[in-house]
Amino acid sequence: MKKSAFAELIAEIARRTAPATAVATSLVSPLAQAASGDLDPSYGDHGRLGPIAGLEGPAWSIEPLEEGGAILGGGYIERHCYGWYCYYDAEYEATGFVDALSADGAIDAAYEAAQVTNVEVIGITRQADGKVVAVGRRVNVRNAHFNNLVVFRLETDGALDAAFGTGGIVELDAVAFGSRNKADAVLLDPDGRIVVAGARDDTLIVLRLNPDGSLDNGFGDGGLFTGPLHDYGAGSRLARVSAGGYRVTTSDGASCRILGLTADGALDAAYGDAGYASVAAAQGGAACHAIALQPDDRLLVSGIASGQAFAERLLATGAPDPSFNAAEVGLAVSDATAIAVAPDGKILVGGDGLRGATVMRLQVTGELDALFGDAGRATIDLRSDGGAWPRIHDIAVQPDGSTLVAGGDYATFPPRPYAARLQGDDGADAQGVLGIAPGDFRGIEAQEVVVSVRRTGGRSGAVSVAYQTESNDGYAEAGEDYEQVSGTLHWADGEGGEKTVVVPIRADTGTTEEHESFRLALGEPEGGAGLGTRHANVSIQPDGAPAGQISLEYYPDVVGEPGNAEVWLYRNYYSEGEVCASLDIESGTAIAGEDFRLESSTFCWTDQDQEPKYIVIEIMDDSEREPNEDFRVSLSTPTGGAAIGPRSAAAITIAANDSPSGGSRSGGGGGGSTGFLATILLGLAVVLRAARRRFPGRR
Numbered sequence: 001m002k003k004s005a006f007a008e009l010i011a012e013i014a015r016r017t018a019p020a021t022a023v024a025t026s027l028v029s030p031l032a033q034a035a036s037g038d039l040d041p042s043y044g045d046h047g048r049l050g051p052i053a054g055l056e057g058p059a060w061s062i063e064p065l066e067e068g069g070a071i072l073g074g075g076y077i078e079r080h081c082y083g084w085y086c087y088y089d090a091e092y093e094a095t096g097f098v099d100a101l102s103a104d105g106a107i108d109a110a111y112e113a114a115q116v117t118n119v120e121v122i123g124i125t126r127q128a129d130g131k132v133v134a135v136g137r138r139v140n141v142r143n144a145h146f147n148n149l150v151v152f153r154l155e156t157d158g159a160l161d162a163a164f165g166t167g168g169i170v171e172l173d174a175v176a177f178g179s180r181n182k183a184d185a186v187l188l189d190p191d192g193r194i195v196v197a198g199a200r201d202d203t204l205i206v207l208r209l210n211p212d213g214s215l216d217n218g219f220g221d222g223g224l225f226t227g228p229l230h231d232y233g234a235g236s237r238l239a240r241v242s243a244g245g246y247r248v249t250t251s252d253g254a255s256c257r258i259l260g261l262t263a264d265g266a267l268d269a270a271y272g273d274a275g276y277a278s279v280a281a282a283q284g285g286a287a288c289h290a291i292a293l294q295p296d297d298r299l300l301v302s303g304i305a306s307g308q309a310f311a312e313r314l315l316a317t318g319a320p321d322p323s324f325n326a327a328e329v330g331l332a333v334s335d336a337t338a339i340a341v342a343p344d345g346k347i348l349v350g351g352d353g354l355r356g357a358t359v360m361r362l363q364v365t366g367e368l369d370a371l372f373g374d375a376g377r378a379t380i381d382l383r384s385d386g387g388a389w390p391r392i393h394d395i396a397v398q399p400d401g402s403t404l405v406a407g408g409d410y411a412t413f414p415p416r417p418y419a420a421r422l423q424g425d426d427g428a429d430a431q432g433v434l435g436i437a438p439g440d441f442r443g444i445e446a447q448e449v450v451v452s453v454r455r456t457g458g459r460s461g462a463v464s465v466a467y468q469t470e471s472n473d474g475y476a477e478a479g480e481d482y483e484q485v486s487g488t489l490h491w492a493d494g495e496g497g498e499k500t501v502v503v504p505i506r507a508d509t510g511t512t513e514e515h516e517s518f519r520l521a522l523g524e525p526e527g528g529a530g531l532g533t534r535h536a537n538v539s540i541q542p543d544g545a546p547a548g549q550i551s552l553e554y555y556p557d558v559v560g561e562p563g564n565a566e567v568w569l570y571r572n573y574y575s576e577g578e579v580c581a582s583l584d585i586e587s588g589t590a591i592a593g594e595d596f597r598l599e600s601s602t603f604c605w606t607d608q609d610q611e612p613k614y615i616v617i618e619i620m621d622d623s624e625r626e627p628n629e630d631f632r633v634s635l636s637t638p639t640g641g642a643a644i645g646p647r648s649a650a651a652i653t654i655a656a657n658d659s660p661s662g663g664s665r666s667g668g669g670g671g672g673s674t675g676f677l678a679t680i681l682l683g684l685a686v687v688l689r690a691a692r693r694r695f696p697g698r699r
Helices: 001-015 672-694
Strands: 020-024 059-063 070-081 090-101 120-124 132-139 147-154 169-171 182-186 194-200 203-209 224-228 238-240 246-251 254-262 276-279 286-293 299-305 308-314 333-341 345-352 356-362 377-380 390-397 403-408 416-422 433-436 446-454 463-474 484-493 499-505 516-522 535-540 549-555 564-574 579-587 599-604 613-619 629-636 647-652
Touching: 059 403, 059 416, 070 132, 070 416, 090 132, 132 194, 147 194, 169 377, 182 299, 224 246, 224 254, 224 333, 238 286, 246 286, 246 535, 254 286, 254 299, 276 308, 299 345, 308 333, 308 345, 333 390, 333 403, 345 390, 356 390, 356 403, 377 390, 377 446, 416 433, 416 579, 446 463, 446 535, 463 535, 484 499, 549 579, 549 629, 549 647, 564 579
Parallel strands: 059 120, 059 390, 090 120, 120 182, 147 182, 286 333
Antiparallel strands: 020 499, 059 070, 070 090, 070 120, 120 132, 132 147, 132 182, 147 169, 182 194, 194 203, 203 224, 238 246, 246 254, 254 276, 286 299, 299 308, 299 333, 333 345, 345 356, 356 377, 390 403, 403 416, 433 446, 446 499, 463 484, 463 516, 516 535, 549 564, 564 613, 579 599, 579 629, 629 647
């Protein structure tokens, strides 16, 4: 049987044997062929390494090694709060890492990089002799606005290079250079000198160091070029042209420009408009995240402008290149965060896609290369329990045409680094990754929720994955709130894309409910595929749409004489139209007007108003000895389409806090063992109320 016919047969069997709740939404390809841009199955976990649990912060930079491995660098700044007001009582801790990765996508345990205290690593580069230069900033423990630019160099085994700076470290002196400066990018000149771009306060700076770490006095003013107004948080990128000059990104927060510098650190007036070339000038609000130089000194720039991703190319003069049009970049990703040039001249662009981290390959003229990934795009789906948030920060193309990608998973706190390798044009067959596709899975009673499961990163071989609905302690119950669903999804050899699982949501019978949720869980894939996101959290829309659900909160449960009980009324979830609800008072052993003062009344909210209503119930003092007394408040008669929620009533107790004749009275009217009991009850009421506010949907 021919392979194409066999693939079609497998697909037909899969369609016929799949449960009724599983629906295929992708077409079957007649042949399973390895595609450039597929995840490399020989690297890490089906082409992915991470998120790496032992490291804190995203990976900002990745540098390929000759033997196929790489050096990964990154870091993070974390704030630790120690007081009630974190702004005034906090400490800041920076973490940085430089790690070696093996060719098969694992952390190289033999490489033990020195830890530089309280330094965030932002950029790295590798010398011809194998030594690694890293740059970043040292953070002041008490004030994150005070930073010192730091450059350090590591030996080939990861130890600090004692021949560089002071003990391997160069740090700008705060007296001479100010207390707020940092490095964002680094590159090496052919003669071993080190060029660093960064910021000092709100000004761009570029400095050049000699191989021993001393400032190069032949560059700029004593080794330093001070540039234009520059947004400190925007970061800067750096490239070296063939004649020895430099190109640096600079941003004032509203626009991005490319600065041209000569080899000796002076403004290159022949570049652009008096040394500056505009990027995405017509769009405004631009931020340049990455640059890459082609061998002919044409400069590729990627970033975001007016809320849309872009990739542009400038001629060697700084003028826009009319032969380059990458309009499809703005359609494929929301932000273009990384860019690189392959040896064959094709261009790799990475960014935040609508369906996750995305890498595109462009032709030299800017069009998507349809032979790469899925019609020009490759998706990186990291293994995660409930959904990763991978962001690409750097791309490096290896000599064999494969692509290394580095970034951070921002679904965790702190973010964790990851790396991935995409195959070149001579890649091997890849089974790909099966996982929950990104989406907002919300159900409405008596309707259906559709959850998408996708195959990305390869299409070789027939693969499958089992699924089932299960509880996630979100209070939704199978058989009561949703139908229990289970089965297996199948992809034939050569088939990619998404399939769907349909879960019916049951209608409740007369009970108003708040947010509830459950999840759809995937098992381990069969057929050699990897696993991406394992679980989809499915929420069931609360009752009361679109007007709102009215609920009641109160504090405390037990109150002494004299005192106050507090009640809040909330309009939750929705706010369309004008709505009202009545707060009713029901006397029990406590009598309205004698033991407490509050009358039944109606409270209203206008359209789009969700401001809570605050009511104080006065607990009256008397001279009689009484046991515990109680009364009740409750919500009723909603109008405007609103619903009364399950938290709609409160039983409030007035503590037995009157002392016998001649006895002493403690604060709040309590005394003796009765007062002690009231204190305990008040404390318990605080705890229970806090629990209700933390878990409002619990029944």
